[in-house]
Amino acid sequence: MPTLTKLYTMQEASQHNTKGNCWVVIDGKVYDVSTYLDDHPGGDDVLLDATGRDATEDFEDAGHSKTAREEMEAFCIGELDTTSLDIPELEIFSKNQPTDYPKKLVDLTKRYWAVPAAVVGISVVVAVLHLRKK
Known part of the structure; x- marks a missing residue:
């Protein structure tokens, strides 16, 4: 059985x-x-x-x-x-949905400000060291 x-x-x-x-x-x-x-x-x-x-x-x-x-x-x-089986619902976005890309970019820049700041800081240090060698 x-x-x-x-x-x-x-x-x-x-x-x-x-x-x-x-x-x-x-x-x-x-x-x-x-x-x-x-x-x-x-x-x-x-x-x-x-x-x-x-x-x-x-x-x-x-x-x-x-x-x-x-x-x-x-x-x-x-x-x-x-x-x-549970199938998750998909979020459907309308083509007419307003998007505020400049605001999103500013928000991302505010959130991840350390990366560009580090790049600028390292660039300045490298430039100063390079000029001192000459």
């Missing part, structure tokens, strides 16, 4: 994101790794950062061994329900 697999939504999985209650989604499967956080070779923060999203790419990029893949099956609690 086949075992029934529990289905979880990404929203459900993302709600389990604390050190005492941590779920991770990898390859469409949901894993409760709460009891494994302290034993994870990469540290608990790696697993905690993987909650709330599909961590398959992160898992593959880390180059886990065959043994690690076999061990993680013990933590599998179900599968991701792909029939109810």
Whole structure:
């Protein structure tokens, strides 16, 4: 008799994101790794950062061994329900929407004033040193 697999939504999985209650989604499967956080070779923060999203790419990029893949099956609690994937709403901008580019440029300049100031300062120092050598 086949075992029934529990289905979880990404929203459900993302709600389990604390050190005492941590779920991770990898390859469409949901894993409760709460009891494994302290034993994870990469540290608990790696697993905690993987909650709330599909961590398959992160898992593959880390180059886990065959043994690690076999061990993680013990933590599998179900599968991701792909029939109810949440699709984020897109923001639609009208072509007639007013844009105030000069104001945005001034705001960016005010926020990141240190970079141009550093460039000017370094240029002045280089120029003075160059003139002294002559």
